[in-house]
Amino acid sequence: MAKEVLRMENIEKEFPGVKALKNAFLNLYEGEVLGLIGENGAGKSTLMNILGGIYRPDAGKIYIDGAEVSFKNVFDSQRQGIAFIHQELALVSHMTVGENIFLGRQLKKYGFISQFMMNEEAKKYLSMVGLDISPKTIVGDLSVGQQQMVEIAKALSINAKIIVMDEPTSSLSEKEVQILFDTVRKLKSQGVSIIYISHKMEEIFELTDRIIVMRDGNYVGTKITRETNREELIPMMVGRELKNYYVRTYNKIGEPVLKVKDISVEGKVYNCGFEVKKGEILGFYGLIGAGRSELMEAIIGLLPQKSGEVYINGQQYKNLTPLKSKRLGIVLVPEDRKLKGLILKNTISFNITITVLEKIINKLRVNKNVQKRIVDDSIKSLSIKTPSERQRVMNLSGGNQQKVVLAKWLATNPGILILDEPTRGIDVGAKAEIYKIINELAAQGIAVIMVSSELPELINMCDRIIVVREGRIAGEVMKEEFDQGNILRLAMGGV
Amino acid sequence: MKTKTNKLENSIFGSVKEFFRVNVGIIIAFGILFVVMSLIAENFFTVSNFINVLRTVSTNAFLAIGVMLSLMLGGIDLTGGALIALSGCISVALIQRFEASIPVAIVVSLFVGIIVGFLNGFIISYTGIHPFIVTLAMQSVCRGAAFLIAGGKPITIMNDQYTEIGNGFLGPLPLPVVYVMFFVFLTYILLNKTKTGRNIYAVGGNATAAKYSGINIKAIQIIVWTISGFLAACGGIVLSARMSSGQPSVGLGFETDAIAAAVVGGTSMYGGVGSVGGMVIGVLIIGIISNGLNLLRVNSYWQYVAKGLIILMAVYIDMQRNKKNRA
Numbered sequence: 001m002a003k004e005v006l007r008m009e010n011i012e013k014e015f016p017g018v019k020a021l022k023n024a025f026l027n028l029y030e031g032e033v034l035g036l037i038g039e040n041g042a043g044k045s046t047l048m049n050i051l052g053g054i055y056r057p058d059a060g061k062i063y064i065d066g067a068e069v070s071f072k073n074v075f076d077s078q079r080q081g082i083a084f085i086h087q088e089l090a091l092v093s094h095m096t097v098g099e100n101i102f103l104g105r106q107l108k109k110y111g112f113i114s115q116f117m118m119n120e121e122a123k124k125y126l127s128m129v130g131l132d133i134s135p136k137t138i139v140g141d142l143s144v145g146q147q148q149m150v151e152i153a154k155a156l157s158i159n160a161k162i163i164v165m166d167e168p169t170s171s172l173s174e175k176e177v178q179i180l181f182d183t184v185r186k187l188k189s190q191g192v193s194i195i196y197i198s199h200k201m202e203e204i205f206e207l208t209d210r211i212i213v214m215r216d217g218n219y220v221g222t223k224i225t226r227e228t229n230r231e232e233l234i235p236m237m238v239g240r241e242l243k244n245y246y247v248r249t250y251n252k253i254g255e256p257v258l259k260v261k262d263i264s265v266e267g268k269v270y271n272c273g274f275e276v277k278k279g280e281i282l283g284f285y286g287l288i289g290a291g292r293s294e295l296m297e298a299i300i301g302l303l304p305q306k307s308g309e310v311y312i313n314g315q316q317y318k319n320l321t322p323l324k325s326k327r328l329g330i331v332l333v334p335e336d337r338k339l340k341g342l343i344l345k346n347t348i349s350f351n352i353t354i355t356v357l358e359k360i361i362n363k364l365r366v367n368k369n370v371q372k373r374i375v376d377d378s379i380k381s382l383s384i385k386t387p388s389e390r391q392r393v394m395n396l397s398g399g400n401q402q403k404v405v406l407a408k409w410l411a412t413n414p415g416i417l418i419l420d421e422p423t424r425g426i427d428v429g430a431k432a433e434i435y436k437i438i439n440e441l442a443a444q445g446i447a448v449i450m451v452s453s454e455l456p457e458l459i460n461m462c463d464r465i466i467v468v469r470e471g472r473i474a475g476e477v478m479k480e481e482f483d484q485g486n487i488l489r490l491a492m493g494g495v
Numbered sequence: 496m497k498t499k500t501n502k503l504e505n506s507i508f509g510s511v512k513e514f515f516r517v518n519v520g521i522i523i524a525f526g527i528l529f530v531v532m533s534l535i536a537e538n539f540f541t542v543s544n545f546i547n548v549l550r551t552v553s554t555n556a557f558l559a560i561g562v563m564l565s566l567m568l569g570g571i572d573l574t575g576g577a578l579i580a581l582s583g584c585i586s587v588a589l590i591q592r593f594e595a596s597i598p599v600a601i602v603v604s605l606f607v608g609i610i611v612g613f614l615n616g617f618i619i620s621y622t623g624i625h626p627f628i629v630t631l632a633m634q635s636v637c638r639g640a641a642f643l644i645a646g647g648k649p650i651t652i653m654n655d656q657y658t659e660i661g662n663g664f665l666g667p668l669p670l671p672v673v674y675v676m677f678f679v680f681l682t683y684i685l686l687n688k689t690k691t692g693r694n695i696y697a698v699g700g701n702a703t704a705a706k707y708s709g710i711n712i713k714a715i716q717i718i719v720w721t722i723s724g725f726l727a728a729c730g731g732i733v734l735s736a737r738m739s740s741g742q743p744s745v746g747l748g749f750e751t752d753a754i755a756a757a758v759v760g761g762t763s764m765y766g767g768v769g770s771v772g773g774m775v776i777g778v779l780i781i782g783i784i785s786n787g788l789n790l791l792r793v794n795s796y797w798q799y800v801a802k803g804l805i806i807l808m809a810v811y812i813d814m815q816r817n818k819k820n821r822a
Contacts, residue, residue: 302707322709332707340707343700345767354697354708357690364688408708 002029004066005193006051006162011060013046013217020046024060025219026195026212028162033184033194035208035225037201038237039427043217044197048164052084053077083155085165091139091147098122098135101154125153129183145176152183156192163187164195169203170425174287174492181207199427201230202456215239238429245428246460247436249443253463254278257447258330258416260299263308268294270471271307276416276447281438283462284451286491291471292451293335296418300325300332312416326355329415333405335424335451337398341405344394348386349375351393351404356411378407382437399430406437417441418449423457435461455484467491510687514772518761520812521776528783536790544786546669550737552782553671554579556775557730558753559760560682561612561723563774566757567699568719569766570626574615575727575753576746577637582608582728583735584645584743587652591741597657605728611637612724616717630720634750641743649742652735661736671733678726683771691718700767748799755802756781758809765813781805 006028013021021043028034038044049055051062053071062069064080071077091100098119099106107117122135131149139147148168155163165184169177184194184207198204204211205225213220213236220236234245259275269291276282286292297303299310301320310317312328325331334340342351352375353360360371375389382403386396393404402422409417422438423431438461442448452458458465459482467474467490475490477483515522533540558575565572586604589595595603611633618629652658663670686692697705698715706712735741760777762769784805785798 321711322707323711326709334707339701340703343697343704343767346696346700350693350696354693354705354710357693361688361690361693364684366688 002031004028005030005064007061007063007066008047008051009061009063011047011050011062012058013043013050013055014058020217021050021057022217023219024214024217028193028195029210030193031188031191032209033188033196033207035204035211036195036197036214037199037204037211037233038214038220039429042214042237044214045166046217047214048084048166048195048197051077051082051164078158081159081161083158083160083163085148085151085155085163085168091150093138093140095139096135097126097133097137097139097142097150097153100139100150101125101135101157103154121157122153125157126150128156128186129153130179130186143173143176145172145179148172148176148180149183152187156187160192162193162195164197166197167199167425168196169198169200171288173289177203199425200454201233202454205230213237234428237427245432245435246457247432247439248281248461249439250463251279251443253280254445257313258299258449259311259314261309261311263295263298263310264306265291265294265298265303265471266306268303268471269298272468272471272473274466274473274476276449278415278447279442279445280464281442281448281450281462283458283465284449284468285453285455285458285465285487286468286474288453290468290491292468293420294471295468296332296420296449296451300330300418302332326412326414329413330418331355331409331412331414331416332418333409333420333422335421337401337405341408342393342401345392347390347392348379348384348396348404349389352378352408352411355408374411378411382407382410383433397426397430399426399433402426402430402434403437406434410441414446416447416449418451420451421453422450423452423454431457455487459484459487469493514770517770518773518776521759521761521773521780525776525780525783528780528787532783532787532790536787539787539790542667544790546667546672548779548782548786549672550669551786552778553669553675554730554734555749555752555756555781556675556679556778557726557733558749559756559774559778560678560771561720561726562750562753563757563760563762563769563771564682564695564719565626565630565723566754566762566764567695567766567769568626568716569699569702570619570716570719571630571754572615572720572723573627573630573750574611574633574637574724575730576749577634577641578608578611578724578727579731579734579746579749580641580741580743581611581637581644582731583738583745584641584650584741586732587650587657587735587741588644590654590657591650591652597654597660600657601732604732605725608724608726608728608731609721610724612721612727613717615724616720619720620713620716626720638743645741645743647743649740649744651740653739658736658739661733661738671737674729674733678729679771679775685722686769686771691715695719696767699769751799751802751806752781755806755809758806758813761813763813763816764810 004027008024008026011021011024024043024047026047036044046055050057053074053076069080092103101122102118106113107121108114109117119135126133126135129149129152131146139150168180172180187194196208208225211223211225213233215237254277256275256277261273263272264270272295284292294303298305300322302322310320312330338344349371353371356374360367379389384400384403386400393401423434438448450458450462463479465477465487467487469491477487538544561572561575582604585607586600589600589603590597615630615633618624619626661671665673694710694715697710698712702712734745756777757774759780760773762774781802784801788798
């Protein structure tokens, strides 16, 4: 086996009230891609922050190239050749690529910063990550994927031997993901070691050589990627057998309840039409930026329609607004729960009832009993884990937050439920619960539209999948014909 | 057992308990301030002084309600002081120069306040210009209009019925205090017992999420700034009646007191958080500090310094609270 470049042993870390790391272990070989997986709260981020010198461990040892080290701060870690690519990009958007790469350690000539030297040097690193742009480009003008490449170039410029990538693809398009993967493979061939953290199992399997699983602050085990599979890893992550990860009982599909024709949104969506039936789960697949969310938002009136007809239960409605749509029983559970779904500093109760205020506030009287009933029912039926309905939403885990967003819309008793990325960024346990809920809703006769970038969940949950590409409907695939490769080809275009 | 708690929470007692729970910090601060002033300032602890303080702070309370509501939306309203001047000048000018009846003068003046507030809200919601800029510009417009209407100097009014509006009493209470209590009550109802109130909290907490929830954000913004304009006009009429004149230069810097009262009262500069009860205590705290310093014969310019420092401190505390909540 190759040389071991990093070893972290028996790492412990306690925060007030929580022991985030109890007995963590991680080792990394030269030129390998290591997948680090575990549910939210398993301690991955804490362990990486210790590696980055942000936290100091309470106990445990860290070895770099076999020699014990201790990181007092971020610079100690950088000096050992460790670099981080974070979920949220850490670039200054109004500065140039070159300036960003050398931020904080500008190259100087005669005591003055030399743009020329920096740009020349930057070119070298940009070509290493296969980014064909001028170092004089303003970072804000780049796509998110390109910005990520700049981050990697920056990591290379400090001669990083170990690069930690934390959910790097969460905001990348499919094409950009492929470029990122190619870059990772190239770095690997140059002897750089990479720790790759992701919730997306497909990525882990595609990219990594070896996988370390963490759970509850502990090291659970190591697997060689090509010798393991999802069924083996998921129980390691959740500590129990997750039987029926995807739950879908197929029920009788009824009449069409929503029919849209010829919907267009300026610059985003072109002449899209489809229908969805009672009790059906209709999937919408497409690359990020394909216009799926915009199509849904235009239907319920969040975005202006350039053209289009919407029929609900056979009747045509014009100029819908989110409020009118809600009254007609068609609701959208938006993607990005923190931005679009929740009022984080308010309570669970406030958030769930904001869509149904007419049921609880009447003639200057707040009916707290009805309010409590609605909220208690939601907490129970979606099993939201919280000590009280007065808990602020910001204190909940991602999965529970997602359930609150769902609850808020289910409280309106919708007949048509549009879910936009209902499982993004939540851990596998919570995902399984959401799938179960979605299945129950369809069984109750709700027409469910599920927009997702995760093909496996669509394939396992849906009756039918519509593929959107560049604002147009590229195809429709029935359950019997579901095939990952075909659907992906439809979404990517070309052959 | 369960129904018992529910009943309790439904009752006034429940709301009072909630009020103390939320505002415990400033209630203690108010208590300490009150005791200290009683001990060191002669004539502080007298009925006539209390009535005097209440009457004085009533003008600030009119503005503070509007400022609090606008802060709760994550905005601000700086129009108040100038609108006080404008509305006072309009009603006095109408009576004194055009021999309008008092009700007509008041209605016209309130209408102008509503229009100014509506314009603020309309511009903010439809153009997306920051409320700070919109209301600052409107402040200048109103101040200018007040001077134009008044012809550059105060208009004195000789009409006992009119001046009674600001100087009269209801029992032991000065009328301005009665008006303020009435509007404070209405604001309490608005924020706690209406859908609009919940929607104000929702829009202030996260406007995007509110939009996705089917809340008409523009309507909420227009409502809030319109209320603020209306209340400032009320304050202006009352103040002009108290001073027996419409003064175009009155109300300079009143926004500072109103902002101070709102933030001391726990209104968050980040939006989405605020309570009427807290704001009332905030108004009283600012009022007692001014009053106490006056009684102690401290140079009145120090009051400005004190208020500035109080605003900084209150906002800093709010920030710390926000940080803690985020972690």
